[in-house]
Structures are given as structure tokens and as C-alpha cells.
Amino acid sequence: MGLLSQGSPLNWEETKKYADHVRKHGIVQFLNIYNKVKERQKDVLLWGDEVEYMLIEMDEKNEKVRLVLNGGEVLETLQDKGEKTNPNHPTLWRPEYGSYMIEGTPGQPYGGTMSEFNTVEDNMGKRRREASSVLNKNETLATITSFPRLGCPGFTQPEYNPTPVEKGVSKSLFFPDEAINGHPRFSTLTRNIRHRRGEKVVINVPIFKDKCTPSPFVEKFPEDDGEAARAALPDHIYMDAMGFGMGNCCLQVTFQACSIEEARYLYDQLATFCPIVMALSAASPFYRGYVSDIDCRWGVISASVDDRTREERGLEPLKSNKFRILKSRYDSIDSYLSSCGDKYNDIDLTIDEEINKQLLDAGIDKLLAQHIAHLFIRDPLSLFEEKIHLDDENESDHFENLQSTNWQTMRFKPPPPNSDIGWRVEFRPMEVQLTDFENSAYVVFIVLLTRVILSYKLDFLIPLSKVDENMKVAQERNAVQEGMFYFRKDIYKGCNPVLDSSSAAQNGLDSEGDNEYILMSIDTIINGKEGVFQGLIPILNCYLENMEVDVDTRCTILNYLKLIKRRASGELMTIAKWMREFVDKHTQYKQDSVITDKINYDLLRKCDSISKGEERCPELFGDPVNRGK
Known part of the structure; x- marks a missing residue:
């Protein structure tokens, strides 16, 4: 959940006074890191992966x-028993936004060998x-995306x-403050966004x-004092927190790259897969x-932290704010x-021109400079009194303050100062x-995809505006079977950075890109269709055949790919579709x-039984497979 500083949080009026200070020093901190580790x-x-969990209580009598609001105590107990006792403990636990949530990660990152794929499920089971x-x-741990009620x-x-x-x-009107994690970062973010x-x-x-x-x-x-009546749309479920x-x-x-x-x-290539994999993993059809x-939470979470003023949203002329911000x-x-x-890059990019110039003057290339200058059009939302004046040479809290509150589909992560961690996405x-x-x-599907992209130098890029259109489609009900997504046809041409628009035209790539990408179903993208696209699963299988993989690991990977394949074809349901049918x-x-x-009780009791392996669910998994060790 990003930067978790300790200290005395400032309210919005006080934070606002230091916004330029945070931006100024955040850029200095970024440049210091960049210059030390660019080579x-x-x-x-x-x-490594991050799994978020909800703590829920099953009241059989009623x-x-x-949702059980004791995540803080559970977290403390887990950390005391784990990493605080043994630095090499196989699991790490971190706080999340809800006081009914915790986040678990492997204690150490996974490495580059294929056999690591065989340990992921084992670690998640731990x-x-x-x-x-x-x-x-009567309490249980649930991996559900959204709590239906x-x-x-x-x-x-x-x-x-x-x-x-x-x-x-x-x-x-609906969400009590006690359901927010007790760490001051979370309540400060909530208040200051509002x-x-x-x-x-x-x-x-x-x-x-x-x-x-x-x-x-x-x-x-x-x-309601009138605010909800003005904001709630007919035929919509209204939420306000x-x-x-x-x-x-x-x-x-x-x-880590x-x-x-x-x-x-990797950042660019994976960005094109965000809508595809989101639709494939759809698991949140119920709200309030x-x-x-809809089947996915993305638009809900996007609106839930939208701190843009009426001016920035284009509802009023710019007067008190500097930028019209599109998202x-x-x-x-x-x-x-x-x-x-x-x-x-065909989306209008709002950037802070002064910061962009500062970065260019410092030797940062145009693409990275505009990326950072775009992140820095935002204000800091959470600032602690003790963290205003920092050592820019050895600390990066001001940079992370803005970096970690730009929650995008992909995040490009520079190394922390003075660490042996590399560049990450x-x-x-x-x-x-x-x-x-x-x-x-x-x-494993996503990690394998990165290996294949790097090994074969694949190119999945399409105009970013098309990726945005895909994002909208991905959240629609049953997008896996009914949605059509823009996707690149020829992924083997490889990138030619010097190809400009005129040479593109000579090479048969018209301005609309009609010869580069077309609308495809998720089944075609994942499983392939003759004469259209070879499919990601066949490409991954080809990669696996050329790799030295032990029998056990190969079997595990193929089981995972089989699930992805059958969800993409519609042979197996997404969680969202299965939940809808249950209701x-x-x-x-x-x-x-x-x-x-x-x-809700019957649905989540069934989910709990499935999660624990006590009950089979052929609609979600098909044939029985080894699910956990």
C-alpha cells in the first residue's frame, strides 16, 4: 500500500502549503537515485506477488x-511470530486500507529459475x-475481491x-471510519482526498x-444532506467513500529487471496486457x-480516490488550479x-512543464522526463510533520509520496536509495x-509472459488510446466471452525505434494502424485462431518445450496454463460469472x-469451502488438479 511513514499527519490545508516543497525535493531525490543507478x-x-485478504466472521446462528475489524492485531501477531523472530521467515505481512484487510507476500523474492514456479502455490498456502x-x-481468511454487502x-x-x-x-453515508486501518496514512489519505x-x-x-x-x-x-441526491445517478449503485x-x-x-x-x-509491453488479464480475472460483480x-473493481477504485477538483475535471474554468486533468x-x-x-503515445499528456524542463536539463530523456512530470502534476495527499525536511541524497520519501499515490495499471519503480534492489515494474x-x-x-502466467517477451524480443504495443478502450471493455459484464479487444497481430517484427511516420507508411502501416492491430476476442488472444493470431498459450508452450524444466515443475505450469486457457475459451467461468449464477x-x-x-452468507460460506479445498467447483476449475501442498 505504498509509503507507510510514521509521525504526525498534517491536514489538507497544511499539506497544501508544502506541495511545491514536496514536488521540488521529490524531483531532486529522483535525480539523485537515477544518477547513481542508471548504469x-x-x-x-x-x-514476487502480493495477495490481499479479508478477515470475515461467519455467524452461523444468524x-x-x-468483516472483522481486527486486522491490526492479526498483523502484529503475524509479524511477531514471523519476520520479527526470523528475518528469513518465508512470509511477510503488511497493512492494507481496510481494518479488516491484510496483505501477504513471500519472505524473499523468487529467482529466475523455472523451478521457482513450483513454489508459488506452496508459499501462498503457507x-x-x-x-x-x-x-x-468462526473467523476465516477470504480472498474475495469485493465484499458483496x-x-x-x-x-x-x-x-x-x-x-x-x-x-x-x-x-x-454507508462506510464507518472504524473500517479504515488505524495507521494514520489511511485516514489522512481519506480525509485529504475529500x-x-x-x-x-x-x-x-x-x-x-x-x-x-x-x-x-x-x-x-x-x-443525506443533499450531496448524495445530487451525485447519485438513476439506475446506478451510489457509493461515497x-x-x-x-x-x-x-x-x-x-x-526486478x-x-x-x-x-x-517490460513496463510498456505489460501495459497492453492489463485489460486482457483484468477481464480474465474478473471477480467483483456486487457492490453495496x-x-x-460490471465484473471488475477498477472503475470503482478509480472513482474512490479521485481527488480532482471541479476545475481539474473540466466542470469549471481553471482559476485556483493549474491543470485540467483527464483521469x-x-x-x-x-x-x-x-x-x-x-x-x-497518442493520449494527451498533461505535464508540469517546469519539472519536465528541469529533468531534461539534468540529462533525463524525453520519455522518462514526461512520465515523471506527469506524475508530479498531482499534489501530495499525505504528509507527516517529521518528514518535511529530508536528506535528499539518502532519502526518497518526497518522491515516493507522489509516486506511490499515482496508482496506475503499471508502476515503474526506481530502486530505493542505497539499496541493492534494481529497477522494477x-x-x-x-x-x-x-x-x-x-x-x-x-x-505464473504473467511471469512466464515476461520471460517470453524478453527471450523472443516480442512487441505487443498498440496505441495507448486503444489500450484505454480495452480497459473500458474489460470491466463490462462477461467481457471474457463477449468483449472484443484491440490487439497486435504481428508480435515478431520487433521494435524499430527509428521507424517514423513516413517510413511507417512506406512499410504498409497506415495512419490508423489497421495492419498492426485488430479487434480480437480474449479466446483468440489467449488460445489463438488460425489465420488471425497464434495465441499466447501456444507461444508459452513453445517456450517451455525449449527450456530445461523438471517434470514436476512442467506439470504444475501446464496445470496453471490449462486454467487460463479454459477460462479464456469460456469453458470455465470467471469468479464473477460463477458468483452471478450462484446468486x-x-x-x-x-x-x-x-x-x-x-x-451473502451462503455465497461466502461456499467461497470459503472452495478456498480451503473442502469443496470442488468444476465450473471454476474443471477436472480436479493438485491445488495446494
């Missing part, structure tokens, strides 16, 4: 499920068992009421119109007790970083899955888009 070459490709062992009776009355244990009128952090924006965040998710759903679907909010987005769980992978050039190349018409600070990337990507769009088997499958068939469901406590 660094790393031989080892290291990587047939209710609640994490699940370790965290489960410190929970109370988040924000409904009585959804927490212990139960708290929201504080929309009193002096609260989020002033939400203060900077000048109003509460607004999240409107289209409701799924079932046979008995009211039309138009319009809610009345008893505690950061917790509705940051309180969801995801699955992320970070890679051999050099800055390789990191930039209703069935929605939330949680969104898809806005520019490619490698020379191969330059010609596909983080792949961020995936939804978390129910089982360690599925989460391992998605992680639709539930005896209590009235085809009115409402998820009652009983429906």
Missing part, C-alpha cells in the same frame, strides 16, 4: 457474514494457513454506524437490471448489497516509456481469486438485484 545491470530476474491459525473461532447496515464486526454529519474522516476535491468522492456503478429490478432504480438516503474502492482486494506482481532499459521495455452490471490518480497509464512505445490490474491454485496460475439460482433471490444477508 546498473542486474543479472538476476527477481519477482446466517450473516461480517500464508493462508499462517494467517488462519491466529484467527478466532460492503457499506450495508451491520456489515462490520464489531458493528459501527457511519458518521455522515459529525466530524468524521470520510463522512460516508478536502482537496471539495466534496465527497462519487462512485456510480450501473445496476444489473433483472426482471424485478425497479426501473428507474432510484434510492433515497435518509441521512474511499473504502468502497481501496477496501477491495487484488493480486499484484512486481518484477536486469537494467533500466529492460524495465522500461446489489448486483451490478483519476488511480487509472491506466498515460505514456509508454521505451523508445519502441514513443510512436504509440509492478503489474497491478488483477482481481484476487478464491484459491491459491488460481492466484498462482495468474501470477441467480439462490432460493431467496427475488430477481430484484438485491443481495440479502442470507444470500
Whole structure:
């Protein structure tokens, strides 16, 4: 969850006074890091995953499920038993936004050998068992992306009421402040986003119109002072707090590259896969007790932290603010970083011209300079009194302050000062899955993809505007089977950085790029279609055949790829589709888009049984496979 400084947090008015100070010193800190490590070459490709978990209580007597707000205590116990006792402990635990959430990672990064793929699921299993062992009776560890009744009355244990009128952090009509992690960073972010924006965040998710759903679907909010009535759209599920987005769980992978050039190349190539893999991992169809018409959380989380003012959103003329900003600070990337990507940078990029000039004058190339100058159009949202004046030579908190609150599909990560960590990229769009088997499958698929991209020098780049269109499609209901995505046809041509528009035309690449990319289904992208595209799975299989891999590891990898293959073809369901069907068939469901406590209880009890391996689910996994050791 980014930078976790300790200290006395400043309110928005005080933070605002230091915004230029943070930006100025953040750039100095970045330049210091860059100049020290720009030539660094790393031989080892290291990587690791992050899994976010929810702590839930199953109340059998009342047939209710609640989120348990004791993540802080659970985290402390896990750290005391783990890394604080043994620095080489195989798991690491970190806080997350919700006080009902924790995040687990492997204790050490995985290395570059193929056999490492055979240890991922084992480590995830260790994490699940370790965290489960410190929970109370009737509590369980859930890897679900969104809690279906988040924000409904009585959804927490212990139960708290929201504080929309009193002096609260989020002033939400639905989400109590007690559900926010107790670390000051999280409440400060929540409050300062609201203060900077000048109003509460607004999240409107289209409701799924079932046979008995009211039309138009319009809610009345008893505690509303008028803000919700103005913000809520008809036929949408309205939410008003950061917790509705940051309180969801995801699955992320970070890679260390051999050099800055390789990191930039990977950043660009993987950006094109973000919408594809997001749709493949779709797992969040329910919000605030209703069935929605989307399958992924991305737009929800984007709106939940959108701190842009009315001026920055283009609703009023610029007067108090410097920039018109086209996206939330949680969104898809806005520019490619490698020379191969330059010609596909077709999105209007808002940058801080002064910072851009400063970076160019300091010897940073155009693409990296504009990337940083774009991140730095934002204000710092969280600042601690003790962290205002820093040693720019040896600290990077001001740089990380802005870097870590630009939550994009991909993150380009310079090394921390004075460390042996290399240049890294983080792949961020995936939804978390129910089982360690599925989460391992998605992680291994992405890591294998990076190996193949680097080994074969593949080029998947398409115009960034098309990636953005893909992002919209990816979140739609059943996008895996029904969505069509722009994707590059010939990935073997390789990048030619000197190819300009005139030579592109001579080579048969017209200005629309019609010969470079076409609309494809996810089945075609993943599994291939004769005469259209060879498919990622066949490419990965070809790579595996040429690698020395022990039988056990090969078998594990093929099981993972089989899952991805069958989800892409529609033979197996995504979690989102499976959840929808479960609710639709539930005896209590009235085809009115409402998820009652009983429906929620039965759904999450089933999810829990599947996660623990107590129950098979052929619709999600097909044939039984070895899921956990």
C-alpha cells in the first residue's frame, strides 16, 4: 500500500502549503537515485506477488457474514511470530486500507529459475494457513475481491454506524471510519482526498437490471444532506467513500529487471496486457448489497480516490488550479516509456512543464522526463510533520509520496536509495481469486509472459488510446466471452525505434494502424485462431518445450496454463460469472438485484469451502488438479 511513514499527519490545508516543497525535493531525490543507478545491470530476474485478504466472521446462528475489524492485531501477531523472530521467515505481512484487510507476500523474492514456479502455490498456502491459525473461532481468511454487502447496515464486526454529519474522516453515508486501518496514512489519505476535491468522492456503478429490478432504480438516503441526491445517478449503485474502492482486494506482481532499459521495455509491453488479464480475472460483480452490471473493481477504485477538483475535471474554468486533468490518480497509464512505445503515445499528456524542463536539463530523456512530470502534476495527499525536511541524497520519501499515490495499471519503480534492489515494474490490474491454485496460475502466467517477451524480443504495443478502450471493455459484464479487444497481430517484427511516420507508411502501416492491430476476442488472444493470431498459450508452450524444466515443475505450469486457457475459451467461468449464477439460482433471490444477508452468507460460506479445498467447483476449475501442498 505504498509509503507507510510514521509521525504526525498534517491536514489538507497544511499539506497544501508544502506541495511545491514536496514536488521540488521529490524531483531532486529522483535525480539523485537515477544518477547513481542508471548504469546498473542486474543479472538476476527477481519477482514476487502480493495477495490481499479479508478477515470475515461467519455467524452461523444468524446466517450473516461480517468483516472483522481486527486486522491490526492479526498483523502484529503475524509479524511477531514471523519476520520479527526470523528475518528469513518465508512470509511477510503488511497493512492494507481496510481494518479488516491484510496483505501477504513471500519472505524473499523468487529467482529466475523455472523451478521457482513450483513454489508459488506452496508459499501462498503457507500464508493462508499462517494467517488462519491466529484467527478466532468462526473467523476465516477470504480472498474475495469485493465484499458483496460492503457499506450495508451491520456489515462490520464489531458493528459501527457511519458518521455522515459529525466530524468524521470520510463522512460516508454507508462506510464507518472504524473500517479504515488505524495507521494514520489511511485516514489522512481519506480525509485529504475529500478536502482537496471539495466534496465527497462519487462512485456510480450501473445496476444489473433483472426482471424485478425497479426501473428507474432510484434510492433515497435518509441521512443525506443533499450531496448524495445530487451525485447519485438513476439506475446506478451510489457509493461515497474511499473504502468502497481501496477496501477491495487484488493480486499484484512486481518484477526486478536486469537494467533500466529492460524495465522500461517490460513496463510498456505489460501495459497492453492489463485489460486482457483484468477481464480474465474478473471477480467483483456486487457492490453495496446489489448486483451490478460490471465484473471488475477498477472503475470503482478509480472513482474512490479521485481527488480532482471541479476545475481539474473540466466542470469549471481553471482559476485556483493549474491543470485540467483527464483521469483519476488511480487509472491506466498515460505514456509508454521505451523508445519502441514513443510512436504509440497518442493520449494527451498533461505535464508540469517546469519539472519536465528541469529533468531534461539534468540529462533525463524525453520519455522518462514526461512520465515523471506527469506524475508530479498531482499534489501530495499525505504528509507527516517529521518528514518535511529530508536528506535528499539518502532519502526518497518526497518522491515516493507522489509516486506511490499515482496508482496506475503499471508502476515503474526506481530502486530505493542505497539499496541493492534494481529497477522494477509492478503489474497491478488483477482481481484476487478464491484459491491459491488460481492466484498462482495468474501470477505464473504473467511471469512466464515476461520471460517470453524478453527471450523472443516480442512487441505487443498498440496505441495507448486503444489500450484505454480495452480497459473500458474489460470491466463490462462477461467481457471474457463477449468483449472484443484491440490487439497486435504481428508480435515478431520487433521494435524499430527509428521507424517514423513516413517510413511507417512506406512499410504498409497506415495512419490508423489497421495492419498492426485488430479487434480480437480474449479466446483468440489467449488460445489463438488460425489465420488471425497464434495465441499466447501456444507461444508459452513453445517456450517451455525449449527450456530445461523438471517434470514436476512442467506439470504444475501446464496445470496453471490449462486454467487460463479454459477460462479464456469460456469453458470455465470467471469468479464473477460463477458468483452471478450462484446468486441467480439462490432460493431467496427475488430477481430484484438485491443481495440479502442470507444470500451473502451462503455465497461466502461456499467461497470459503472452495478456498480451503473442502469443496470442488468444476465450473471454476474443471477436472480436479493438485491445488495446494
